[in-house]
Amino acid sequence: MKKLNSALSAGLGxxxxxxxxxxxxxxxxxxxxxxxxxxxxxxxxxxxxYDAILSIIIGMALHVSIKSANYKFxxxxxxxxxxxxxxxxxxxxxxxxxxxxxxxxxxxxxxLPERILYLLILYxxxxxxxxxxxxxxxxxxxxxxxxIAAFANSFGNVTLSLIFILTAFSARKEIGRILxxxxxxxxxxxxxxxxxxxxxxxxxxxxYWKFGIHYSLPIIPHGISQVLLAQFDRIMIxxxxxxxxxxxxxxAGNIKLIxxxxxxxxxxxxxxxxxxxxxxxxxDNIQVxxxxxxxxxxxxxxxxxxVSPELIYLLGGNDYRLGKYVAVPMILDAYILFxxxxxxxxxxxxxxxxxxxxxxxxxxxxxxxxxxxxILKYGFIAAAxxxxxxxxxxxxxxxxxxxxxVHFHVIxxxxxxxxxxxxxGYSVFVLFHMESVYARYALCLPxxxxxxxxxxxxxxxxxxxxxx
Numbered sequence: 494m495k496k497l498n499s500a501l502s503a504g505l506g507x508x509x510x511x512x513x514x515x516x517x518x519x520x521x522x523x524x525x526x527x528x529x530x531x532x533x534x535x536x537x538x539x540x541x542x543y544d545a546i547l548s549i550i551i552g553m554a555l556h557v558s559i560k561s562a563n564y565k566f567x568x569x570x571x572x573x574x575x576x577x578x579x580x581x582x583x584x585x586x587x588x589x590x591x592x593x594x595x596x597x598x599x600x601x602x603x604x605l606p607e608r609i610l611y612l613l614i615l616y617x618x619x620x621x622x623x624x625x626x627x628x629x630x631x632x633x634x635x636x637x638x639x640x641i642a643a644f645a646n647s648f649g650n651v652t653l654s655l656i657f658i659l660t661a662f663s664a665r666k667e668i669g670r671i672l673x674x675x676x677x678x679x680x681x682x683x684x685x686x687x688x689x690x691x692x693x694x695x696x697x698x699x700x701y702w703k704f705g706i707h708y709s710l711p712i713i714p715h716g717i718s719q720v721l722l723a724q725f726d727r728i729m730i731x732x733x734x735x736x737x738x739x740x741x742x743x744x745a746g747n748i749k750l751i752x753x754x755x756x757x758x759x760x761x762x763x764x765x766x767x768x769x770x771x772x773x774x775x776x777d778n779i780q781v782x783x784x785x786x787x788x789x790x791x792x793x794x795x796x797x798x799x800v801s802p803e804l805i806y807l808l809g810g811n812d813y814r815l816g817k818y819v820a821v822p823m824i825l826d827a828y829i830l831f832x833x834x835x836x837x838x839x840x841x842x843x844x845x846x847x848x849x850x851x852x853x854x855x856x857x858x859x860x861x862x863x864x865x866x867x868i869l870k871y872g873f874i875a876a877a878x879x880x881x882x883x884x885x886x887x888x889x890x891x892x893x894x895x896x897x898x899v900h901f902h903v904i905x906x907x908x909x910x911x912x913x914x915x916x917x918g919y920s921v922f923v924l925f926h927m928e929s930v931y932a933r934y935a936l937c938l939p940x941x942x943x944x945x946x947x948x949x950x951x952x953x954x955x956x957x958x959x960x961x
Contacts, residue, residue, distance in 0.1 A: 521651050522747055525670065526809040528658060533667040535740030539731045540671055542724035543603060544617045546717055551584045551614075552621030554712035556628040557841065558705045560768055563632055565704060571692040574629045576701040578689055581625070585618040604732060609668075612675045619678030626685040631765055642681060649677035711850040718850075718857035722883060723826075725857075726876040729864050738873040744809045745816035745823055745877075748801060752827035755793065759786060760834045767838045776901050781951075783835050783904045788948045791912040792941050794828045798916075798923050799937035803930070815874065817927060821920050822877040828916055829884040836888075836903050839895040848894045856887035915940060 526534055555577045563570045592599060592614060596607040605613070623642060630638050654673025662669030689695075727746070731739035763786070770779050797804075801820040805813060840849050860883035867875035896902055902909075919940060926932040 522744070522808050523810075525654070526744055526813065529666045529670070531737040531740035531812055532735070533665075533670075533740070535727075535731055535736035535738070535743060536667040537670045538743035538746075539728055539736070539739060540605065540609065540613065540667075542720070542728050543605070543613055544620060545720040545724050547588075547613060547617035548620040548624070549713060549716040549720065551588065551617050552581055552625060553584070553706065554709040554716045555580060555705045556621075556625045557712050558708040559625075559628045560632065560764060560841070561708060562701075562704060564768075566701070570629070570632065571689075572696075572698070573701045573705075574625065575689050575693040575695045576698045577705045578622070578625060578686060579695050579697065580702070580705075581618065581621055585614060588614045609671065612671055615679050616671075616675045619675075619682035622682035622685055623678065626689065629689070631762070642685065646677055646681055649681070650674040653677055715850040715853040718853040721857040722853070722860050722880065722887065725861060726864050726880050729861075729868060730873045730876055733865075733868050734873045741809075741813050741816050742819055742873050742876065744813045745805060745819035747808060748797065748804055748820050749823040749827045752793065752797060752824065753830060756790075756827065756831045756834055759790075759831075760838075763835065764838045764841070768842055771839075771842055771899070776899075779903060780901070780905055784908050785948060785951055787832065787835065787904050787909060787912055788944050788951070790828065790831050791916055792944050792948075794824060794916050795919055795937055795940050795944075797824050797827075798920055799933045801923065802927055802933075818874050818924075819877040821924055822881040825881055825916065825920055826884050828913075829881075829888045832904065832909065832913075833888050833891055836895045837891055839899045839903055840891065843898040848898075849891070852890035852894060853887065856883050856890065859883050859886060912944075915944075 529537070558577075559570070559574065562573045566573055589611065592607075592610050596610060599610055600607045603610070623646070626642065627639050650673045652673075653676055654670045657669030657672050658666045662672070727739045727743050730742050766782075767779060770776075798821065801824060802817040805817040805820055809816060837849065860880055863879035863883065864876050867879050892902070919936065922936060923933055
């Protein structure tokens with residue numbers, strides 16, 4: 494019970510704090526979308542898309558090995574974390590040298606100025622270190638440390654970006670925005686490494702490196718493929734349509750982003766608790782809690798779908814009005830990602846990460862092919878729907894693999910099926926009633942009441958039964 498209370502407290506702390514902290518960026522989004530042109534906004538978001546890929550390469554997805562390493566090397570997790578962090582530093586130095594030699598080539602391939610590539614490498618290093626640090630402290634449910642780092646990152650990058658945009662980079666606002674985020678995350682990463690090294694001195698350890706690389710190597714293509722699913726559509730839009738179209742598309746993606754913040758917050762606590770329950774063979778407990786958080790997320794998704802057209806106008810104004818047709822499928826993406834995170838922890842638990850890689854790569858390739866075909870034929874809005882289809886295939890594959898690994902469905906399929914039908918049906922309704930606020934809200938309310946009452950009753954019933 495104590496461990497459950499810690500997990501619940503951490504999950505709640507992560508979720509509420511994460512929304513409040515990262516909400517700084519979300520709240521400031523209308524400011525940046527109005528002082529920057531759609532083209533400048535698009536360039537900045539393409540930069541972030543490349544970072545999502547490069548940070549995985551720099552970190553080699555080693556952060557995913559932390560929870561398993563905690564069991565593999567009892568009472569040595571600080572030493573393990575400190576040791577593998579050396580790989581991050583080494584990879585960053587190698588990339589900086591490669592960019593010094595081949596910078597012009599990389600610039601032509603990525604459509605980014607050579608000097609921006611140096612900033613990209615430093616930014617990706619910072620994000621990789623931040624992810625490693627957050628994964629380590631999640632083992633102790635230390636959500637307060639996480640929130641301090643997240644707040645410093647959000648507040649710092651917004652403040653610096655505004656100063657740069659309004660002063661030295663008023664003519665190149667995208668550069669000012671990029672500089673703001675890079676300087677902030679890089680210095681935070683240095684401080685986080687210092688904290689890691691206070692716990693244990695950084696030393697090469699063959700056993701740690703061998704375990705980490707063996708565990709995480711299949712996750713690198715998986716992680717890159719995840720990014721291709723989530724981010725590559727805006728890169729393709731930027732190159733196949735325009736930076737302005739990428740800007741509109743990216744703004745809609747920020748609604749999806751705020752939902753994925755909730756997903757990540759819940760997942761941090763869920764995965765640690767899941768590992769502990771699997772060790773005790775408490776499968777029934779896992780299904781009960783998975784069903785409950787899935788029900789909660791269905792409520793969140795339904796409410797977000799209802800207000801999505803108004804959110805687009807609030808965040809970007811008339812220049813981004815086409816984004817409301819992109820927002821609906823992106824919100825469904827977020828729902829699928831949440832369900833994936835609940836299921837996929839079973840795959841990580843078994844340490845058979847090769848299957849994770851296969852499923853994600855297949856979905857990413859499908860997404861790129863479909864994007865290319867439908868963006869050319871129907872424009873940038875089509876990318877949101879092809880990505881949604883690819884995500885659906887992605888989820889189906891991982892549900893099957895997770896079942897093969899642990900021999901039970903983490904979320905009972907009848908509950909997952911009902912929630913998925915309700916969310917999908919309501920999203921179609923929203924698309925046909927985009928201009929009718931009352932119709933959207935009128936149908937949203939009974940859906941929320943239905944799932945809300947079920948969730949409350951289930952919590953009461955299972956607490957009486959003594960589910961841990």
